[in-house]
Amino acid sequence: MKPIVVKDQVRLGPARCLQLALSGMGYRMFRSMVTVSILALAVAFLVHVLCFGLLEQRITVRAWHDLGPLREAGAWVARLTQPDDDAAIFHALVQDRPQRQAEYARFAGADAATMAQGRQDARLLRDFEQYLGNLSDRDRVVLTAGLEALPLLRSMRDAQVYTQFTGRLQSLKLPSPLGSLQKLETLVHQALPRLDALAGRIKAGQARAIAQVHQDFPGQTPLALLAAPPANLEAQLAQAGYAVDPGALKRLAPLAQAELDKMALARMIQSREVRDLLARQLGTPVALVNQAGVLQWLDRASRAQWLVQMVQDKTGEHPLPPDRLLSIAQTFRRQQSLQAAVGDQTFEDGEDAGMPTGTLWLIALSFLVCVVGVANAMLMSVTERFAEIATMKCLGAMDGFVMMMFLFEAMLQGLFGGLAGIVLGLVLALLRAFAEYGLLTLSVMNGFGWLLLAAGGSLVAGVLLAALAAVWPAYVAARLAPMEAMRVE
Amino acid sequence: MKLTQLDAKPTPTNPADKPVIIRTLGLIKSYGRGDATTYALRGVDAAIFRGEFIAVLGPSGSGKSTFFNMIGALDSPSQGRILIDEVDVAQLSAVELAFLRCRKIGYIFQSYNLIRYMTALENVTVPMAFAGVAPEEARRRGLDLLDLVGLKERWFHRPIEMSGGQQQRVAIARSMCNQPRILLCDEPTANLDLKTGAEVLNILVRINKERKVTIVCATHDHRLLNICDRIMWIRDGKVERVEERANVKVTIGRIGGEA
């Protein structure tokens, strides 16, 4: 009889491995489907959070942008009513807006060097504000004794207060603001007085300009002026020293008119009788009947007609026509939804807004959830097959084959799960965005590229994770002696 | 497959001139460490001859399965050596081990160890796939083997659709598919009724006689005493004694030296 000769086992090619893995998956269709659905859920969660975050960010920026004219109109009314306050001036000085700064220079009668100095001083002030902003809440309260940056710095001109401040700085073991105490001293004793002087000159100039405009157009409120701008308004404003965007006045007129209309509406619903009737109609207590509530409620022609008729009957006045009412109500609701989307965030013009920290945390967390979910699903589906791996090894399978089989299987499952997850996650994110922001969502849907990019990234992450999470335990099992693997629970 | 075959004549053996195919030297296997160490094998020196049918008997927990795993190169010993045709198993590389398990040794497990989701035929062809046999050729040989164990008609059944005896027969077919030189069986009849157990034993005898395959069979089944060539008694992880079958008195109720 021949002796036993031991040689090298043949290695199976990838094609044969793939074939065996595929037939195996076919037989375990149901179990595979369970794994695939878990993968899909994990990926869907990630895609949903990621895409919703992206959508939300874009919607917010878009809404901020769309509200621009309204802010501009408000700014004009404010500029024509009273001079800016110090904080606003200092803030505007650091911003990169040449027109505005030229206007300040005119109002203050300051030369370029003074303005440049002012900008530099304002930057120092901004740096100090940022330093305070980066402190922990507790440290900040202790350090500033609850004061804002400006009053704090002003009070520090007093040598005693200054020493107290530096003392607290030391006892809190904080780094000195602006890099060195010397700079802080410069800010307190030189930059801030300079800034205050400059702001004083600017405010005086603004007051003169406001008086000038009043004189040119006597008896007109700023809002009325903006709502129906006389032909010479632009020229007169420029002459008074204001920087006027060409075309801005025409653009802002309807907005100002809408504000006037809203004030008219507020007058319409002032009388007790009208408010009583409205309260019954709106189903709210009389005390809560206000302009905003009425504008929300005014969403169809019949209501507007009813309101106008009722006001006429009760007060004998001639209120706004119903179609005007309807149109301001519509504008108001749109502005409300934009305002809701923006919340209390502000963005610098022209700057691409990053995601809020909360959203970033949520994305990180959902990535973690995805990792854990995928890893768990794959680990489970591999560990429950340790006995199968052991049997295969008893029958002459090599480690490479076992791992390749699991790799193929995991990648296929990851692919299917990932694709399903993407679709699910995208649909969820879109639905949520629609529920929260309504049609605003549509306005940011031009070009799906970024959404698909996020989804594709999640898919790749899912497939790689699944492969990794399956191959690692398969490797561990394959490395064991067959009977040891068989014993693992 | 007639039951009368159970009374096959023992092949006369003489240890001195029979070539040894499996030899163990001071085989020790322990589980756990420290105080919790349990010894499954405590120094087994055994020699199994080429072409013989040897039964390994012993009470439950005596270390039969452990011995089976060791000589099948399915688990590594704590101490001692295993030589298969004078080649030390411990010196084989992973690739050579796979070759050995795939083509030189066939395994029949107590719990069948069929792959759940594969049909009978696929279970039989898996080791052939590992050996690089082309799929059509593997299919043809698989059907022949299923025919040998009387399951040709049921080639498309999954393990759960088959009885224990049928599964065991599939496992036998699978163990034979790459024409192994050694067949290791761990209680091949433990889960079977008398009749199917006898069928399985018949197949084993035929394989041993017709194909000259060395068979090592751990068992509690006393019918094996009628068909094997030698009997190895194991107790507490040690070889108690090895007997020629001709020297063993088989009596009902009290068998061999086991009380």
Ligand SMILES: Nc1ncnc2c1ncn2[C@@H]1O[C@H](COP(=O)(O)OP(=O)(O)OP(=O)(O)O)[C@@H](O)[C@H]1O
């Ligand atoms: N993984 C393990 N960990 C610890 N002890 C083990 C392990 N496997 C087996 N043993 C011990 O080794 C001894 C021998 O076990 P083995 O399975 O070889 O017995 P056996 O002779 O096959 O018994 P049976 O006839 O019941 O199958 C037993 O005492 C058992 O408790």
Ligand SMILES: [Mg+2]
């Ligand atoms: Mg056992």
